Amino acid sequence: KAGVTQTPRYLIKTRGQQVTLSCSPISGHRSVSWYQQTPGQGLQFLFEYFSETQRNKGNFPGRFSGRQFSNSRSEMNVSTLELGDSALYLCASSQDVNTEAFFGQGTRLTVV
């Protein structure tokens, strides 16, 4: 079956703009998490959604937000982009609690 799909794969935005990234989990998976990866900070947890509810949130400013739809697809939004938001944004899905997470290929966001 298809893996986790993230769109777009690459994105260039300018400071002050906003961006929306999309994640389609593996069919049947209800949990979707988002991570930010930068060379300096490594992989950092953003938030996790399960059945359209945000269950956990990492230590990121309110400019970072997300949501999950009834079909488990998820989006994350970053408003008022800053240069430091340039990163690889990864989405992971899992079937249920305490099961392994499967990651997508990520969206590489460049803010100029």
Add this chain to the structure above:
Amino acid sequence: DAKTTQPPSMDCAEGRAANLPCNHSTISGNEYVYWYRQIHSQGPQYIIHGLKNNETNEMASLIITEDRKSSTLILPHATLRDTAVYYCIVRVDRSNFGNEKLTFGTGTRLTIIP
């Protein structure tokens, strides 16, 4: 979740077994040990996980010490495609919490030498 300590880098000859250590001395009784790897510019890939018994799957074996304070991931016959950053993560049993958060450290950069 408990923190983990891994060597920053390791080399292994192609065809040999790669043994990647991980220390998790503050692990709690309900925390599992998970291993992921990330090949350059790709998303992390799940490898294996365990609680206290040794585990084996088609990719690797996981050996957890009896006191659970450390573990070793073994890739039995390393190939060039196993060159990646390997992350050891400990995570609480979420059957009652439903928390998907994974805390990644800096991992071990494994280089397979031809």
